[in-house]
Amino acid sequence: MHDHDRKTTLSLQWLALPVMTALMAGCMALDPDTEPSHEDTVLEEHLSPSGFSSPSLAPLAETDWEVEGFARERGISYAEAQQRLGWQALAPHLDELLRADLGGRFGGVWVDAARRDRITVGVTREAFTEAEAVVRDAARKIGLTEGYDIVPVPRSLAEIERINDWLGDELEKVNERADATLTVGLRTDLNAVELQIPAEGRLTDAQRDLVATAKARLSDTVVVGSYAGRPTARACVYPYCDSPLRGGIRISNSGAGCTGAFVAKSKVNDALYQFTAGHCAYENYDDWSTRFTDGTSHVVGPVWHWQWHKGGDMAILRIKNVAGWDPEPWVYVTGGPDTTINSAYKIKSDNVSVLGMRICTTGAYYGRSDCGYVSQLGVTATYGGVTVRKLGRGSFCGTGGDSGSPMYASHVAYGLQVAGYSECDSLYQGIRAAESALNVNVLHAP
Known part of the structure; x- marks a missing residue:
C-alpha cells in the first residue's frame, strides 16, 4: 500500500512545483486525430514463466511508466513488475467466470501483496476438492497459466455480500444526520466484512448499538476497525487540454469544479457523453465547460443524467459540439511519482x-x-449527507475537485473517483455499474 508519509511529503513538494510546466507539456502539442496468512493447505500453480500468456502484456509494453512505477513501489525488477501486472489484468475476468462457475462455493478473488501480488481464489472448505478443477479450467480459459493460488475459506462470497448489504441498510439509517459516520465494505482477503468507526467525532446511540449488534450477531464475519478523516465529496479545479475532448480535465459549472472522466457512447444511438461524479451534477442541469490551453472557455454540454443516492454516484454530460470536440477514448495522464505525462493515454x-x-x-x-x-x-459510506452503496476504496490520493476523475490501469477503465476519507484514502464508483445505470458504454480505443 501507499506510504502516507511519502505521499504527504510529495504533495507538499508538488504545491511548490511549477504546475503550468507540466500542464503545457501535456496539452500544447496534441494530435487532433485501478493479508492475514491462511493456515490451511494452499494449492499453488508453479509453472514456468515462459508458459504465461496474457493479452494484457502487450499494452503494458506501450506504457512502461505503469510498469516502472510499480517496480519502484515494490522494489522489484521491470520484468517481475510486468508479469505481476499481467496477472492483475486477468483477475477481474477470473472473478467474473468463477462467480458463474462456482456459485455458492466461490469465496472471491483478490491480489495478495504478501504473496508477490499473486491472484488468490477463495473456495469454501467443504467444496474445495471438487472446485479445484473448476478454478484451474477457468484460469486456463483466460490465459492465466501461473501466478494464482487456491485457498479454502469458511464462507462464500455470497454470504459475506449478504452481510455487507444488511450492514449497509443499517448504516443508511444510523448515519442520517449524524456528525460522524460509520462505513462498511467487503474484505475478500479476510473472508469478512469490515465495519469501520471514525477516529474523529462522537457516535450516536444508534450507531453504537449497531456496532455492538454487529459484533454480537456476526462474530468473526465482521472485522471492526477505525478510519482517519471524514468521507468528503471531491468537487473543485486544474488542468485543461485543447480538443480532442478526453478524461482527466477540469470541468466547471456555475462556480463548481469537478473532473471530467471517460468519454462514453449511448447504448441506443450514436450520442456521446462524458462521465463525471453524480454529486457534481446534483440538481444542476446547466452547461458544463472546460478551457483550452489559451485560456478560452468552451462548452462541453449539459448534465444528461445523474445519480447520487444509495444506487451510486455517477453522471454523464451530453457533448454538444461533437464535431468541434472530436472526442477520443483518452485520459490526460499528468506526471507524478507513479506516472509519466501522457496526454493521449488510450x-x-x-x-x-x-x-x-x-x-x-x-x-x-x-x-x-x-x-x-x-x-x-x-x-457503504455517507458524505454530503447522502449514503452511497457499492463503492470501491483505495490508497490512491486525491483532493477537492477530483470528483469524477477516471480510475484506470493497463488501458482498462475501472471507475470514477468520488470522495475520500483523507488525502490518500479514497472512494470510487465502479465503471460497470455506472455504465449500466446511465445506459452508456465507455468509448474504447482500437
Whole structure:
C-alpha cells in the first residue's frame, strides 16, 4: 500500500512545483486525430514463466511508466513488475467466470501483496476438492497459466455480500444526520466484512448499538476497525487540454469544479457523453465547460443524467459540439511519482476491480496523477449527507475537485473517483455499474 508519509511529503513538494510546466507539456502539442496468512493447505500453480500468456502484456509494453512505477513501489525488477501486472489484468475476468462457475462455493478473488501480488481464489472448505478443477479450467480459459493460488475459506462470497448489504441498510439509517459516520465494505482477503468507526467525532446511540449488534450477531464475519478523516465529496479545479475532448480535465459549472472522466457512447444511438461524479451534477442541469490551453472557455454540454443516492454516484454530460470536440477514448495522464505525462493515454476496455489490484487516477485539482491499491469493495459510506452503496476504496490520493476523475490501469477503465476519507484514502464508483445505470458504454480505443 501507499506510504502516507511519502505521499504527504510529495504533495507538499508538488504545491511548490511549477504546475503550468507540466500542464503545457501535456496539452500544447496534441494530435487532433485501478493479508492475514491462511493456515490451511494452499494449492499453488508453479509453472514456468515462459508458459504465461496474457493479452494484457502487450499494452503494458506501450506504457512502461505503469510498469516502472510499480517496480519502484515494490522494489522489484521491470520484468517481475510486468508479469505481476499481467496477472492483475486477468483477475477481474477470473472473478467474473468463477462467480458463474462456482456459485455458492466461490469465496472471491483478490491480489495478495504478501504473496508477490499473486491472484488468490477463495473456495469454501467443504467444496474445495471438487472446485479445484473448476478454478484451474477457468484460469486456463483466460490465459492465466501461473501466478494464482487456491485457498479454502469458511464462507462464500455470497454470504459475506449478504452481510455487507444488511450492514449497509443499517448504516443508511444510523448515519442520517449524524456528525460522524460509520462505513462498511467487503474484505475478500479476510473472508469478512469490515465495519469501520471514525477516529474523529462522537457516535450516536444508534450507531453504537449497531456496532455492538454487529459484533454480537456476526462474530468473526465482521472485522471492526477505525478510519482517519471524514468521507468528503471531491468537487473543485486544474488542468485543461485543447480538443480532442478526453478524461482527466477540469470541468466547471456555475462556480463548481469537478473532473471530467471517460468519454462514453449511448447504448441506443450514436450520442456521446462524458462521465463525471453524480454529486457534481446534483440538481444542476446547466452547461458544463472546460478551457483550452489559451485560456478560452468552451462548452462541453449539459448534465444528461445523474445519480447520487444509495444506487451510486455517477453522471454523464451530453457533448454538444461533437464535431468541434472530436472526442477520443483518452485520459490526460499528468506526471507524478507513479506516472509519466501522457496526454493521449488510450482506454481500450473496461472492467470490475478486485481487492488488492493497483489502479491509478488523474484528478483535475490534485495536480498530478496517482496510483494506489484497492483496499475494500462494496463500500457503504455517507458524505454530503447522502449514503452511497457499492463503492470501491483505495490508497490512491486525491483532493477537492477530483470528483469524477477516471480510475484506470493497463488501458482498462475501472471507475470514477468520488470522495475520500483523507488525502490518500479514497472512494470510487465502479465503471460497470455506472455504465449500466446511465445506459452508456465507455468509448474504447482500437
